[in-house]
Amino acid sequence: MIVHPDGSRCRLADATPKKLHSVILAKKQISDTITEMEVYAPLVAASALPGQFVVVCQNEKAERIPLTISDIFPQRGSVSIIFQAVGRSTIELSRMNAGEEIMSVAGPMGQPSVIERFGRVAVIGGGVGTAIAYPVARALKASGNHVTVIVGARNKDLFILTDELRGFADELVLITDDGSSGKKGFVTDALRELLEKTAFQRVLCIGPLPMMKAVSDLTKQYSIPTVASLDPIMIDGTGMCGGCRVTVGGEARYTCVDGPEFDAHLVDWDELKKRKAFYFEEEKRQRDIALTGQ
Amino acid sequence: MTQQTPMPRQAPEKRIHNFKEVALGYTEEMAEQEAGRCLGCKNPSCVKGCPVGVDIPGFIRKIKEKSYVEASFIIKKTNSLPAVCGRVCPQENQCQKHCVLGAKGAAVAIGRLERFVADWESENACAVLHKPKHHSLGKYHVAVVGSGPSGLTVAGTLAPLGYKVTVFEALHKTGGVLRYGIPEFRLPRDVMDREIDYIKALGVKIIKDAVIGKSAGVMSLFDEGFDAVYLGTGSGTPKLLGIKGENLSGVFSGNEWLTRINLMRAFRDDYLTPFPSARRVVIIGAGNTAMDCARCALRTGAEKVTVVYRRSREDMPARKEEIENAEEEGVKFVFLRNPAEFLGEDALEGVRCAVMEPGEPDSSGRPRPVPVEGAFETIEADCAVVALGQNPNPLIRTTTRGLKMTRWGGIVTDPETCMTNIPGIFAGGDVVTGEATVISAMGAGRRAAKGIENYIRETYKQDF
Numbered sequence: 030m031i032v033h034p035d036g037s038r039c040r041l042a043d044a045t046p047k048k049l050h051s052v053i054l055a056k057k058q059i060s061d062t063i064t065e066m067e068v069y070a071p072l073v074a075a076s077a078l079p080g081q082f083v084v085v086c087q088n089e090k091a092e093r094i095p096l097t098i099s100d101i102f103p104q105r106g107s108v109s110i111i112f113q114a115v116g117r118s119t120i121e122l123s124r125m126n127a128g129e130e131i132m133s134v135a136g137p138m139g140q141p142s143v144i145e146r147f148g149r150v151a152v153i154g155g156g157v158g159t160a161i162a163y164p165v166a167r168a169l170k171a172s173g174n175h176v177t178v179i180v181g182a183r184n185k186d187l188f189i190l191t192d193e194l195r196g197f198a199d200e201l202v203l204i205t206d207d208g209s210s211g212k213k214g215f216v217t218d219a220l221r222e223l224l225e226k227t228a229f230q231r232v233l234c235i236g237p238l239p240m241m242k243a244v245s246d247l248t249k250q251y252s253i254p255t256v257a258s259l260d261p262i263m264i265d266g267t268g269m270c271g272g273c274r275v276t277v278g279g280e281a282r283y284t285c286v287d288g289p290e291f292d293a294h295l296v297d298w299d300e301l302k303k304r305k306a307f308y309f310e311e312e313k314r315q316r317d318i319a320l321t322g323q
Numbered sequence: 324m325t326q327q328t329p330m331p332r333q334a335p336e337k338r339i340h341n342f343k344e345v346a347l348g349y350t351e352e353m354a355e356q357e358a359g360r361c362l363g364c365k366n367p368s369c370v371k372g373c374p375v376g377v378d379i380p381g382f383i384r385k386i387k388e389k390s391y392v393e394a395s396f397i398i399k400k401t402n403s404l405p406a407v408c409g410r411v412c413p414q415e416n417q418c419q420k421h422c423v424l425g426a427k428g429a430a431v432a433i434g435r436l437e438r439f440v441a442d443w444e445s446e447n448a449c450a451v452l453h454k455p456k457h458h459s460l461g462k463y464h465v466a467v468v469g470s471g472p473s474g475l476t477v478a479g480t481l482a483p484l485g486y487k488v489t490v491f492e493a494l495h496k497t498g499g500v501l502r503y504g505i506p507e508f509r510l511p512r513d514v515m516d517r518e519i520d521y522i523k524a525l526g527v528k529i530i531k532d533a534v535i536g537k538s539a540g541v542m543s544l545f546d547e548g549f550d551a552v553y554l555g556t557g558s559g560t561p562k563l564l565g566i567k568g569e570n571l572s573g574v575f576s577g578n579e580w581l582t583r584i585n586l587m588r589a590f591r592d593d594y595l596t597p598f599p600s601a602r603r604v605v606i607i608g609a610g611n612t613a614m615d616c617a618r619c620a621l622r623t624g625a626e627k628v629t630v631v632y633r634r635s636r637e638d639m640p641a642r643k644e645e646i647e648n649a650e651e652e653g654v655k656f657v658f659l660r661n662p663a664e665f666l667g668e669d670a671l672e673g674v675r676c677a678v679m680e681p682g683e684p685d686s687s688g689r690p691r692p693v694p695v696e697g698a699f700e701t702i703e704a705d706c707a708v709v710a711l712g713q714n715p716n717p718l719i720r721t722t723t724r725g726l727k728m729t730r731w732g733g734i735v736t737d738p739e740t741c742m743t744n745i746p747g748i749f750a751g752g753d754v755v756t757g758e759a760t761v762i763s764a765m766g767a768g769r770r771a772a773k774g775i776e777n778y779i780r781e782t783y784k785q786d787f
Contacts, residue, residue, distance in 0.1 A: 030547070041539060042464040042489060042548025046530050072538035086495050090594045093495070093587070117595060133495035135532035264587065264596075267493050267534060268716055269503070269559040270579035276570055281563065286717065300570055303669050307572040308597040315595065 031071045032106035051134040054107055056127045059189045062114045063157055064123040065099070070134040071106035073098070079164040080142025080258065080290060083110065084266035085122065086133035092118045095263045095285070097161040098137060108134075111160030111189065117315035138266040139289045143256070144168045148230035149175045151223065153216050153244055155236020156182055161258055162235045163190050169233075170197045177202065177229075179219045181240065185210030217243045224251050231256070234293065238302055245293035257293035259284050261305055275301050325428025328357040330435050335651040339621045342507045342590055345648060346410070351389075354439040358386040361431045364423060369433060372421040374766025375401045375476070379418055379433055386436060395444045395451045398437060403479025403522060404472060404765065406445070406514045407501060409438025412762045413642050445517050452524055453483040459786075460485030463779050466549040467491065468535045468719070471499020472761045473752030474555035475522055476768025481775065482525035489549070490522075491533040493718075496586060499557055500753075501761065503578070503586040506615050508622070536722035541748065550782070551747050551775045554734060555768065558753035559716040563709055564607070568665030573599065577612045577710030584619045601706035603627045605674050606654075607662055608710035609639040614646060616708045617654045628654050629702060633661040633679055633692045659692060660700060665707060673703045715754045733757055740774030741767060747782075749775055 031044045034054060055067040073083055082097045100109035114123040125131065142165045150169050154162035159180050170176045177200040182188050184207050195201050203211030204219045212219060216236070223229070224247070234244040235258040248255040261284050263273040268286040275284055276297035282288065317323075331347045332338075338345050349357065361383040369379045378397050385394035398405045414420075414434035422430035444451060455461075463486050467474040470492040478488045496502050497519050501510060523529060535541060535556075544552050561576035563569055583589040589598035604620040606613050609632040620628045630649070632639060635658050639646060650656070660676035667673070678698035681690035715732045727735040727744040734743055734750040741749045751767030753759060780787050 040548035041544065042466070042487070044489075044528075044530065046528055049530060051532075072533050076538060076540075090588075092595045092597075133532045135493065135495065135534055135538075137537055138534065264579065264582055265494060265503075267559070267718060269561075270582050271561045271563065271576040272579045274570055281565075281570060297570075304570065304572050307599070307670065311597040315597075 030075065032074070032104065033071070034069055034105055034107070036105065051131040053125055053127050053129050053131065054105075056125070059111065060186050063111065063187070063189055064114065065109060065111045065160075066125075067102070067107050067109045068131060068134055069107050070136070073134065073136045074101055074103050074106045074108050077101045077108055077137035078141035079144065079168040080161075081137035081139050082266075082289060083108065083134050083136035084138060084263070085110070085131060087118065087122050087125070088132045091121070091132070093133075093264055093266070094118050095138065095260065095266055097258070097289075099160040099163055101164070111157060113157040115316070116312050117319040120316065120319040135266065138285055140287065142168065142233070142290055144172050146173045149177070149227065150231045150233065151177045151179060151220060151229050153179045153181070153220065153232065153234040153236065155216060155234070155240040156187060157189070158236030158258070159189050159194075162233070163193060165233060166194065167197055170199070175199050177223060179204065179216050179223075181205070181216035181219070181236070183207065215243070216240060217247050220244060220247060224248075224253070229253050233258075233290075238298065238305065241293060242298040245296070245298070249294050255293040256290045257296060258289045259291060259296070259301065260289065261301060262307065275304075325424075327429045327432040327435075328353050330432070335653070338508065339652050342622055344511050345508050348442055349435055349439040351443075354386055354436060355389070357432050357436055358383045360424065361387075362423065368421040368423065369418040369431075372418040374417070374762050375769050377402050377418075377437070382440060383431070383433075383436060386440065391440055391443045391447075392449055392451060394440045398440060399451055399453060401769065402765070403476055404518045405437050406441035407472070407510060407518055408762055408765070409434050409436075409441055410510050410514070411501075411505060413760055415643070417762065450521065450524065452521070455483055455485045455526060457485035461487055463487065463551075463783070464489065464549045465775060466544045466552045467555060468541070468553065469493075469499055469555040469557055469752075470497040470529060471555055471557050471752065471764065472501060473764035473768040473771070474499065474553065475518070476765040477553045477555065477751075477772045477775070478527040479522050479525060480769055480772035482522075482527045484776065486776075486779075487526070489528045489530060491535050492529060492531045493534040494586065495531055497529055497531065499555075500559075503582045504612070504615070506581070506585055506619055508618065509615070534718065536718040541719060541723045541726075545747065550779055551749065553771055553775065554719055554743075554748065554750040554754060555752045555764070556716050556719050556754045557764075558713040558758045560714045561709070562711045562714055564662055564711070566662060566664055568667065568671075569709070571665050571667045571671045572669065573601070573667065573671030573704075573706045574665050575706065575708045577608070577616050577708055578713065580616050580708045580710075581612070581619065584623070590619075590623050598623060599706050601625050601704075603704045603706075604629070605702055605704040605707045606630045606710055607674075607707065608632070608712070609634070609641055610710065610712065611641045611645055612712070613710040614641045614649045614654075616710045617649050618652060620706075620708070621652055621654065625706075629704075630654055630656045631660050631662065631674065631676060631702065632656065632658050634689060635659060635681060638689045657702070661692065661694065663699065666701065671704060671707055673701045674707050675699055675701045712758050713753075715757070719754070731757065737774075739770065740777065741771035742774055742778065747778065749778075
């Protein structure tokens with residue numbers, strides 16, 4: 030069933046393509062660079078689960094970019110995305126406003142996060158990765174896990190969703206690189222402290238690549254099953270191009286259809302880092318264009 | 324005249340700097356001259372070679388009479404995408420192969436004439452439209468998954484009969500492989516858009532960004548009001564070599580290389596998708612996709628483009644015309660070399676190849692390439708493109724329980740009706756046959772449309 034923003038419904042067979050267009054329903058600037066948008070995307074909202082993502086293409090000439098779904102509102106046919114304006118595409122997307130139309134929001138892509146009753150779980154979000162960690166952590170809590178959330182950021186202005194997380198997490202640890210809020214240090218420092226005291230059955234980490242690798246290296250020492258949500262370069266998101274392939278346990282896997290979550294201990298992090306850096310110069314040039322207009 | 328009327332083309336030295344169409348099409352005079360060669364056989368064998376059974380002598384007769392609108396009407400009776408077929412069909416292996424003139428000289432250039440008719444129609448803005456016949460059929464809904472050639476054919480065949488058809492496309496552009504796979508210099512975007520507009524004008528709804536299997540399950544489509552479902556999801560997952568270094572930066576699948584250029588138009592400055600500025604590009608494989616990849620590489624500024632193939636020149640699966648085009652443009656070919664490893668530290672630096680020699684014939688009848696003991700050669704490269712073909716996209720397979728599949732991941736169907744083991748679900752094109760041609764996918768689309776029509780008539784007998 031297609032749910033229209035006004036709550037009315039129709040069968041897919043009776044749907045009009047025009048009425049499915051992805052209108053931005055609400056926009057909230059969470060920090061200088063982090064934006065939250067609720068987007069009308071009834072086909073995504075009807076079937077999305079925590080951990081899945083959408084591929085967004087802002088307009089005819091834009092890139093297709095994968096953005097994780099941070100919240101799902103099936104009753105009004107919409108999903109939320111939270112993203113950081115780091116490159117030209119995200120900067121330009123962040124300049125759009127409620128009422129405007131994004132050309133393309135396709136999904137839900139990828140495999141949902143594995144939500145089971147594991148016992149004691151640590152969910153670690155770094156920077157904007159917290160937006161992805163949030164729905165997964167909430168689902169883990171709802172499945173009866175004891176959930177500790179560790180959120181790391183460079184400084185206190187970059188924290189997102191702190192109130193929402195505090196609402197359900199059994200324990201919330203905030204840590205900043207500069208000590209401007211919560212503890213001073215990295216998420217791995219906070220995690221190590223916890224692991225010394227308590228046994229965890231599972232760790233989930235989502236954030237910048239070096240952070241995920243560091244978490245993975247740490248939990249390996251404690252033999253705790255650890256999952257990382259990866260964000261390599263991607264185009265279609267449907268398994269067509271193979272651009273997002275990563276080596277996991279010696280095998281090439283497609284992040285878009287097999288992931289985005291993989292066993293962190295088996296990921297070839299160095300290879301992923303190199304693949305992500307492939308367009309570095311071009312990305313920098315485009316970012317400058319977006320910021321300066323030339 | 325025993326020779327075909329030649330078609331003007333862009334000169335190689337000019338065309339390697341642009342993405343405009345290489346073959347420029349017939350003028351009216353050329354079309355008439357070529358049409359004049361057709362004998363108008365009473366019992367035409369060319370039609371047998373056409374997977375969608377176009378009335379070839381019929382439309383050529385109309386060209387002779389200068390009745391181009393009528394010629395188009397005849398073609399569109401069985402072919403919803405004539406401008407595409409006139410450009411990308413391997414006519415030399417199909418209709419033209421059976422032309423009686425071929426025995427003595429050259430077959431009639433049927434493809435070029437088909438293209439002429441389709442282009443004339445668009446240039447003269449007199450769109451031929453087969454209007455829905457039976458409005459009572461409008462209560463039956465058919466879902467078509469995938470907007471590639473087979474899906475569009477199912478839609479273009481059922482809509483004029485009166486059925487309500489909705490096409491679901493996972494990407495943000497319609498056309499499937501026609502859009503992301505075939506470069507603009509072989510199939511211009513406006514030609515593609517025109518064909519899609521025609522399908523829409525027939526009353527077909529196209530819903531983009533709908534990833535069936537994810538956004539909505541195949542089986543759920545019946546609850547959503549559809550009476551039959553057609554799966555034309557194509558073969559969209561790249562085959563890779565599985566050799567060392569394949570995940571180095573700079574190693575691409577043919578699909579990614581072409582998607583960046585064709586779908587995302589990375590060759591244009593005003594489009595944002597990045598593309599590597601590679602000086603030396605190695606293309607692995609020798610099919611049409613490999614030729615397309617090589618020619619795209621030249622057009623995006625590569626200085627040296629080398630096609631590496633493990634067999635010999637005469638075994639290349641690409642169309643002769645495409646190989647000639649690539650050679651004219653300056654693509655180099657290296658035969659009897661098989662990639663063994665991609666070399667490089669942070670990114671690709673070269674492709675290490677095993678030297679091969681032709682051995683005994685294999686199951687394909689071609690000499691099996693056998694490695695020469697200990698002989699290797701390295702070709703320097705900044706980018707390598709693995710263009711060895713595709714496997715069926717796994718999205719439908721992994722999300723539709725009970726659907727009967729082959730061992731290689733294709734969907735099993737009844738060859739005549741195109742119905743799968745699940746009643747009401749049909750499939751055709753590459754997802755059933757494995758990688759084949761645009762026109763054979765369209766042929767399956769026509770058979771499936773017939774199968775769907777019979778299925779609906781049988782299922783809702785009381786209504787008919």
